[in-house]
Amino acid sequence: MTETNRRRFLQVTGGAGVGLMVGFTWTATGRRALAAPAEAGKAFEPNAFVKVAPDSTVTVLIKHLEMGQGVYTGLTAIVAEEMDADWAQMKAEAAPANAKLYNNSAFGPIQGTGGSTSTYNSWTQLRQAGATARALLVAAAAQTWGVPASEITVSKGVVSSGKHSAKFGELAAKAATLPVPADVPLKDPKDFTLIGTHLPRKDSVEKSTGKAVFAIDVAQPNMLVAVVRRPPKFGAKAQTVDAKAAKAVKGVVEVVEIPRGVAVVATSYWAAHQGREALKVTWDESAAEKRGTDAIIKDYKALLSTPGEQVTKEGDVDAVKAAKVVKAEFSFPYLAHAPMEPLTCVVKLGKDGCEIWAGDQFQTVDQMNAAQAAGLKPEQITINTVYAGGSFGRRANLESDYIVEGVTIAKALSDAKVQGGKLAGSPVKLIWSREDDIRGGRYRPIYVHGMEAKLGADGALLAWKHRIVGQSIMAGSMFEQKGKPDNTSVEGAAEIPYDIPNRLVDLHTTTSPVPVLWWRSVGSTHTSFAVESFIDELAVEAKQDPVAFRRTLMEKHPRHLAVLNLAVEKAGWGKPLPKGWARGVAVAESFRSVVAHVAEVSQDDKGRLKVERVVCAVDCGIAVTPDVVKAQMEGGIGYGLGAVLFGAITMTDGTVDQSNFDTYRCLRIDEMPKVEVHIVPSANPPTGVGEPGVPPLGPAVANAIAALTGKRIRDLPFTGTVSV
Template sequence: MNLDRIASHTSETNVSRRNFLISGALVGGGFVLSLSLPFGSGEAAAADAFAPNAFIRVGSDGQIVLTMPYVEMGQGTYTSIPMLIAEELEVGLDQIRLEHAPPNEKLYANPMLGVQATGNSNALRGGWKPLREAGATAKAMMVAAAAKRWGVDAKSCRAQDGEVIHEASQKRLKYGELAADAAQIPIPNKVELKRPEDFRLIGMPAKRLDAAGKVNGAATYGIDVRPPGVKIATLTQSPVFGGRIKNVDDSAAKAVKGVRQIVRLDDAVAVVADHMGAAKKGLEALKIEWDGGPNAGLSTRDIARELEQATFKPGAVAQNIGDADSAMAGAVTKVEARYEVPFLAHATMEPMNCTVHFRGNKCEIWIGTQAIARVQAMAAKAAGLPAEKVIVHNHLLGGGFGRRLEADGAVRAVEIAKQVDGPVKVVWTREEDIQHDLYRPYWFDRLTAGLDRDGKPIVWRHRFAGSSVISRWLPPAYANGLDPDSTEGAINLPYSFPNFHVEYVRVEPPGIPTGFWRSVGPSHNVFVTESFVDELAAAAKQDAAAFRRGLLEHNPRARTVLDLAAEKAGWGQPLPKGRGRGISLQNAFGSLLAQVAEVEVAKDGSVRVHRVTCAMDCGTVVNPDTVEAQLQGGIMYGVTAALYGEITLKNGRVEQTNFDTYQILRMNEAPAVEVHLVKSTEPPGGMGETGTSAIVPAIANAIFAATGKRLRKMPIDINVLKQPA
């Protein structure tokens, strides 16, 4: 999701006196250095509203405390971000301790989003230059403080491993010894950043700073929090979105040992108990009569039909090059296709949870969230309190994937806690989670392309309809019928088309909420566009990789990753009967990625993904281990979507309930994944979501190569692929 254009000044990251602030107040014998990043909009910048976004605190013990504006949900941010600081500050990663940032959008807004959130694969992209400048500035101040104490020229001193060394005398002072003096040093106007060839940490594999705690159990996730006297609650919400309670018989639930209280809301009932076992038993004993409301008869097919009809009408123009209508009239060969992708749930491994202690005039919350300031604001509204009276503690996330960008779980927990004396931890069952998610939108697409007599595409037209999550989540980013999430992956393709026209039709489905899902807009668009490019290659009777290469004359970076993926995958080499290779290429999240999937289709139509080969140009690689891990994880998430992922509605109710009906890729089904990185000195691109969007079309294209059958709807329907007996 490319949200860079939301704020006109978000690309300005140079450190200046105006951009840097130093407290001057000693903190444990040290000093606080705070880095200022542009916030929100050009309007804010012009109004002198540059606000600190990341804080470095150096204590007298020499340890650097980094207050993290981003959250760790498995993507490695709590290692890669400190690497930026440590590289320029000349310290080891073992000298850095992390603290979660509290909710404060003025201090900790993501510079690429304008709000305090972790998503869009942009933590490194946003922090790459300014956080390095923060480390370099802190280092310069330490060197200046040491030089002043010794009475020497600062140029005769250097920093190394958390201390300053005077070359001539070999005198040494540790950062902790210099912290108080450094707090009094004027902030330098300009600092010099390291050249890539001088990096000692960036680009080298680094052990995850959060790994040890996760292995030994010391790490604290939201679900681990247990304030004194906490009770456990679980809940059931109206099975139809927008429904209400008609009647509740809770007598049997109250009789369950350990059940302390039944909390009724307009559209939900919670059972509060001493432990989760009692809460679940009490929940099962409830007898509830629901009023389904206006959506009680809704089905997935109803929504799909509405979307299909919407694609017959003009939409907002997302990108236009040349004259598509005239070019289409002169095309020798015309190719048309319709594509559909379903609603998808997030199914995070850590169940949705939130702990709340409501005290009437104050509310304290413990949670794992991707958007802590959003949680505070919406929880404050639910509590009827000013935001400053709502204290939110953030924790590690056991999976986010966009689900924890939402605050609905916190709002629900506050609503329950208002009726409970003391702290209460609200934990959703897996069934409640899957049936009350905010789902990846359903999409319907129409595409038409024209080829000349040599089989080269001369025109591309694409119109698609679906929900705009951005319009709800970040309204300023939705304008003129368009938003950067819904269109990413459908526009600015890596290929050159002389005539190119893309339209988006916003349609909000009734009766089912939508939200961001890992790889967001590209999770839909890349499947559609890369599958359709494959259709054009077939229509031109050309090899799929060679066809793409012919469209990349003016994009050498994309051509490099395409060729590398094809080479490493053994493109063109023979495969056993029933197997095929499919290729995909994408430009998304500031990175270029090509994938080749090797797939086997059995006689019964079942599909097995054996091998995936990735080539990625994500600019400068900070931690190659993290890049590889994120691609592997993203691919598994995407393979799940291709093979199994689908949320359906019947009579207004989500039909899937748990991992038996919303299946997740099993370990024995996981393909072998090879990752090949292109060496680059460009600024880092995103990687957390890239693998998820690129794998689905690679699988679909491999199935076509193996069977000759083109899949234009996900997930894969084995009945379509089943061979006749």
């Protein structure tokens, strides 16, 4: 990105006296470090990643949303490491919504969180910020004490040389007056003292004591609460609205029509909810999706017999003569994200600007869409990012559905025709219930896969054909690449870690009014299941051990091979198991990380299956915070297991059948298997961990079930095939 080359003076309030702020601005020739004195009480433009206060507190401005994945801890640790700070003096704070300063370089000119890019994207940037802050503090000490900078050491937030010592805050004012070094050395990973160690999470105390602020906790004077009645079928619109009974509910102040439904605005959530129940609405369903999910899958499977858009072609699959041809079809349902905290935002709209509070995952996109809805410019939209109680991709939708709804409702209330304009400027808290999100949200698309492989007489895998049918997530969005297949439909299939001389992958892209969205690990949610289940089936057909079969095919992929070897070693692959138990294995790369799972499954005397143990090996480069890496693998295993065992959004005549956790079944605590996580030692830069634990879980379990029962699972969820 090229940004303004105007020097920005960075200030920080808080405490008495002067502190130091360090950040980066961008010029046409590259990044330039900046530092400036920060005087208490003065206005400031936060254009920084590091703030050093007079009390020696070091605050890291985090440009990525903290939604439970641990970025407030991991990203803060990167800065603390380069500064040689004490962990106790470190704090994390959400950065302002400003893409010019805080863009995610993995996304381009957009500030946002997703694709397991937070640490990957911020690694070098935050190391430089921390190292620059340290260099300035050392230079300040050198001048103050009259000693060479080379004789100064820094440890746990204390700068020392001989008889001299000072905390960061004591040197901050002086440091802020010094010229910023153009280039500072970064630590050799072998010298890390914080990275790679156990560090208490920076969000744990707030969350466990109730001090953490989520969007639903935000309160504003004279705030109103809104809920929306949405059409039961996707693509339908309100035809007639009778709001008389709704307005008669005590606490309801207004009913307004918005593009996606009818909003009821009240003085409390319960009043709004009751008002919505009293609404009488008829819907125009002429453009709605009226098929049930069975019909959609049937239509998709009909496309498996015809060639699609070519994605990958190596050799000539059709020309290969084989001793054995193996075929399989897989189907995958719609999946809801079902984060623990449903969607919520607070909107305060004025004539000259709009302020929003949300667990915001795509700040730049939401600013643009909110501006359009409000009739303002993006720079007039202020977003305050607060904690989010999970997301799994749901809060990062390119239409900013819940944000736009909140702004649209606030704008409708500002109309002079609405109660004479007396509601204009009233803050509005929009709340989606869990039923709202599961019935009328956005889903991982339905996909079907057709697989065909050719084996030689010696069991060698000679040819591989993989056809995918499903709805595009990117189509019509700013991320669509015209003339190219949607990568979110084929990732995990277009490139695989197996050396097969003849390979063809193609894609049929379908359309439907049902809104779809990336779901934790996106395309690899389905492609990895199909690939790893089928490769396991081929190993059996070739009369080879599934691990040995994979090893032969992935000799040119050392990362995958190392992860596979570590997982099977720690799991005791080949060693005896209790009667009625079996193991399954799967390997997948997603978001630049490689994960292997070995699952152990048991079957009781009633034929019920249970996942007893999962051994995970992960190569994610340098593990900045190993505890977070392990937690993310464990979370991915639990999330993925619930999805493959039970997860499905189904529709009857276009209407969603599920509504809450009673009908959209998630994994329960007593169903969580024992999990072991092993991290491959690495000196490479960090890669993603938020999503890569999910893709290999399903096929590892399915392969264990096949080894135990002889039954291959090809249609998800498992509950339609086996007893769990």
